[in-house]
Amino acid sequence: MNKNLIIAGLAVFVIAVLSPFWFNLVTVTQAAPKPELLGKAKTEKKCVLDKYDMRANHMSLLDEWRVSVVRDADRMYTAANGHSFNMSLSTGENSCLGCHEDKEKFCDSCHTYASVSPYCWECHTNPKEIQ
Amino acid sequence: MLEIAIKGSRNYWLWIVLLLAVMGAGAITYIDQFTNGLMTTGMSRDVSWGFYIANFTFLVGVAAGGVMVVIPYYLHDYEKFHRITILGEFLAVAALVMCLLFIIVDLGQPTRMLNVLLYPSPKSMLFYDMLVLNGYLFLNIIIGWKVLEAERNQVEPPMWTKPLIYLSIPFAIGIHTVTAYLYCGLPGRGYWLTAVLAPRFLASAFAAGPAFLIILCYIIRKFTKFDPGWDAMQTLAKIVCWAIIANLFFFVCECFVVFYSGIPSHMAHLQYLLFGYHGYHALVPWMWSGFILMTLGAIFLIIPKLRNNKTLLPITCAMIFIGAWIDKGLGMISGGFVPSPLHHVTEYAPTGKEIMITLAVYATGFLVLTILYKLATTIKEEVRG
Amino acid sequence: MMKKSRRSFLKVAGIAAIGLGAAPAMTFAASDSHGAAQAVKGKNQEALSAHRWGMVIDTSKLNEEVAKNITEACHRNHNVPDFNHEVDEEKYPNTRPTNPKQEIKWIWEEHFNYAFPDMEDEFLVEKFKHLGFPVTCNHCKNAPCVQACPTQATFKREDGIVLMDFHRCIGCRFCMAACPYGARSFNFRDPRPFIAETVPEFPTRSKGVVEKCNLCAERLAKGQMPHCVEASEGAIVVGDLEDPESEVRVLLNENYSIRRKQSLGTEPSVYYVV
Numbered sequence: 001m002n003k004n005l006i007i008a009g010l011a012v013f014v015i016a017v018l019s020p021f022w023f024n025l026v027t028v029t030q031a032a033p034k035p036e037l038l039g040k041a042k043t044e045k046k047c048v049l050d051k052y053d054m055r056a057n058h059m060s061l062l063d064e065w066r067v068s069v070v071r072d073a074d075r076m077y078t079a080a081n082g083h084s085f086n087m088s089l090s091t092g093e094n095s096c097l098g099c100h101e102d103k104e105k106f107c108d109s110c111h112t113y114a115s116v117s118p119y120c121w122e123c124h125t126n127p128k129e130i131q
Numbered sequence: 132m133l134e135i136a137i138k139g140s141r142n143y144w145l146w147i148v149l150l151l152a153v154m155g156a157g158a159i160t161y162i163d164q165f166t167n168g169l170m171t172t173g174m175s176r177d178v179s180w181g182f183y184i185a186n187f188t189f190l191v192g193v194a195a196g197g198v199m200v201v202i203p204y205y206l207h208d209y210e211k212f213h214r215i216t217i218l219g220e221f222l223a224v225a226a227l228v229m230c231l232l233f234i235i236v237d238l239g240q241p242t243r244m245l246n247v248l249l250y251p252s253p254k255s256m257l258f259y260d261m262l263v264l265n266g267y268l269f270l271n272i273i274i275g276w277k278v279l280e281a282e283r284n285q286v287e288p289p290m291w292t293k294p295l296i297y298l299s300i301p302f303a304i305g306i307h308t309v310t311a312y313l314y315c316g317l318p319g320r321g322y323w324l325t326a327v328l329a330p331r332f333l334a335s336a337f338a339a340g341p342a343f344l345i346i347l348c349y350i351i352r353k354f355t356k357f358d359p360g361w362d363a364m365q366t367l368a369k370i371v372c373w374a375i376i377a378n379l380f381f382f383v384c385e386c387f388v389v390f391y392s393g394i395p396s397h398m399a400h401l402q403y404l405l406f407g408y409h410g411y412h413a414l415v416p417w418m419w420s421g422f423i424l425m426t427l428g429a430i431f432l433i434i435p436k437l438r439n440n441k442t443l444l445p446i447t448c449a450m451i452f453i454g455a456w457i458d459k460g461l462g463m464i465s466g467g468f469v470p471s472p473l474h475h476v477t478e479y480a481p482t483g484k485e486i487m488i489t490l491a492v493y494a495t496g497f498l499v500l501t502i503l504y505k506l507a508t509t510i511k512e513e514v515r516g
Numbered sequence: 517m518m519k520k521s522r523r524s525f526l527k528v529a530g531i532a533a534i535g536l537g538a539a540p541a542m543t544f545a546a547s548d549s550h551g552a553a554q555a556v557k558g559k560n561q562e563a564l565s566a567h568r569w570g571m572v573i574d575t576s577k578l579n580e581e582v583a584k585n586i587t588e589a590c591h592r593n594h595n596v597p598d599f600n601h602e603v604d605e606e607k608y609p610n611t612r613p614t615n616p617k618q619e620i621k622w623i624w625e626e627h628f629n630y631a632f633p634d635m636e637d638e639f640l641v642e643k644f645k646h647l648g649f650p651v652t653c654n655h656c657k658n659a660p661c662v663q664a665c666p667t668q669a670t671f672k673r674e675d676g677i678v679l680m681d682f683h684r685c686i687g688c689r690f691c692m693a694a695c696p697y698g699a700r701s702f703n704f705r706d707p708r709p710f711i712a713e714t715v716p717e718f719p720t721r722s723k724g725v726v727e728k729c730n731l732c733a734e735r736l737a738k739g740q741m742p743h744c745v746e747a748s749e750g751a752i753v754v755g756d757l758e759d760p761e762s763e764v765r766v767l768l769n770e771n772y773s774i775r776r777k778q779s780l781g782t783e784p785s786v787y788y789v790v
Binding site for chain 1: 554555556557558559560563671673674675679681682683706714716717718719720721722733737
Binding site for chain 2: 629686702782
């Protein structure tokens with residue numbers, strides 16, 4: 001009696017634990033969307049770090065930037081590639097959004113796919129949304 | 132040992148379900164507060180701490196009060212406290228759980244609370260408060276559990292619990308001292324800016340904690356077969372008596388200094404609390420009731436005949452407990468913020484949602500307390516039987 | 517870079533001393549900068565600098581309109597919410613009614629008795645009886661709020677400005693209890709529905725953090741004077757208190773000035789020429 005119960009319980013547990021796999025079996029997996037480079041970003045071709053480094057580490061870079069701007073009052077970032085940037089997410093021409101004009105297609109498409117919701121936008125504004 | 136907690140009478144389970152229901156209602160209210168912010172509370176720009184911090188402060192005292200059974204038993208070998216020491220320690224655990232919960236529900240950004248560890252700030256009193264509160268909580272859990280376990284197995288508690296027990300004594304004093312330092316080190320708040328604040332906190336703690344313990348002893352006698360002992364309760368009552376008198380004395384000292392010197396930034400707060408200030412007097416009836424309760428309680432405890440009266444004692448203890456709660460909970464925090472540093476008067480009253488969340492935190496504490504006391508009393512019954 | 521690594525080292529040493537076993541390893545891992553070894557962080561060329569920023573308010577140049585403009589300029593440009601603003605129901609549906617006691621202000625007017633409660637005087641000079649004194653964060657030399665903050669979210673910059681790191685604030689409001697000037701406001705709710713026109717140059721805040729005047733650090737970094745200075749028609753001057761040649765020091769040399777609650781020893785950096 002106990003033995004059967006335990007085995008049944010274990011089976012339910014294993015099925016439940018592996019649920020992400022079952023979920024993936026029955027749904028279609030989409031390829032990760034590529035962030036779209038539009039407007040200025042498309043022509044400029046000079047980001048802070050190279051493409052792959054940026055993809056992997058932009059969150060750490062932004063974290064470093066915010067510490068630098070808020071706490072050390074250093075706002076100018078001269079990257080290893082020699083280009084200078086205004087360490088800002090959304091203010092001014094020389095900021096992230098100043099170049100990558102379309103937040104939805106550049107930031108959100110990936111974040112939505114990866115199911116991350118950074119709280120940057122609770123405070124920082126997307127200049128486009130304001131207008 | 133925890134298996135004891137899942138075997139109980141119908142009344143036991145009804146009580147547990149009641150507590151869980153209150154916790155559930157509070158959790159739903161908290162979700163609203165979490166999503167919409169502290170706008171759901173009665174706090175304001177001028178009164179930026181309210182009911183949560185008030186109850187936190189009071190309960191730190193209840194937790195520290197547990198040491199009033201630990202000191203006589205462990206330092207002075209006062210045998211009569213043997214049976215209730217564990218009750219004091221477990222009361223401290225439950226009170227500290229509530230304290231920490233009150234801090235969390237008071238935070239504007241609770242998801243970031245570990246920033247306190249990530250960016251340790253040794254100049255901030257809150258940093259030390261976090262250290263001593265958590266330290267005292269773990270000390271009491273470990274000590275209480277190990278001593279109870281040893282009692283169940285009828286062996287001596289392990290040797291290493293002894294230093295921990297001695298360490299818990301300064302920690303008990305420490306939690307309430309540091310909690311007082313949160314307030315009394317702030318230059319712009321005349322009501323708190325007094326060296327007598329920490330001693331006053333300790334005095335009211337050593338009254339409120341043991342007073343509550345006496346009430347708990349009555350409840351235990353009614354609902355279990357375990358008898359904490361009338362003599363122990365009498366000794367506790369004497370401790371409560373002198374502690375509450377000390378508390379009232381410190382308050383009189385405070386009043387003398389403030390009113391005789393007449394410095395407005397110190398006087399305005401006490402004026403507001405005791406007589407009203409510029410037409411605002413929401414707390415005046417509360418404060419006077421509080422002091423009348425504490426004074427009457429002290430008188431009832433001094434007179435041996437009244438102290439020995441088995442029906443009056445729990446009522447006296449309830450009076451002192453409620454009086455201390457009004458003094459330290461309601462008055463201490465609001466009183467410090469009214470009037471504001473610019474001498475504007477903004478009064479404070481908690482909202483229904485704030486009270487609901489507060490009740491739920493208390494329910495959580497009582498759940499912890501019920502389970503721990505269930506373990507303690509059952510094991511003590513077993514051993515004696 | 518040098519400064520950064522020293523900072524990291526001190527941080528690690530501090531944490532290690534407190535004995536949080538895992539933390540030092542984490543901090544080491546985090547401080548490993550990502551392939552940007554030669555990257556350099558620095559100030560803008562046009563940035564204004566000072567040893568200790570201070571403010572001098574010439575009360576003779578104040579009047580109702582100037583004071584109103586000052587508050588207006590500051591609040592508008594820093595996206596400070598106005599609870600009287602009518603909420604756009606379409607954008608923010610079901611917004612709950614506001615509680616005016618939970619308002620947010622950075623710089624505002626107070627009468628003499630409130631701005632200087634320790635100098636209350638029934639025979640106060642007539643001209644001050646009805647004058648609104650602009651009050652704000654004093655960027656104290658010995659700031660009680662900085663000392664109280666348990667996460668260093670409120671900190672003192674090397675140039676004397678007391679700043680808030682909104683990313684780090686846990687909303688414990690210890691700083692509000694510590695401030696003797698009532699300079700701090702807490703975001704009891706999301707401020708966005710109450711911002712008439714969001715200014716893109718400055719972020720809004722999220723609910724649950726404390727905020728206050730930042731002496732326009734974002735403008736000083738671009739070589740501009742604070743908004744209040746520009747709106748004040750000469751009534752407010754901001755400059756370096758440690759520089760004897762600076763305009764603020766010249767003003768302080770030539771005029772008698774007072775500070776709010778001087779007896780507390782917080783050493784406010786905001787002076788009122790009376």
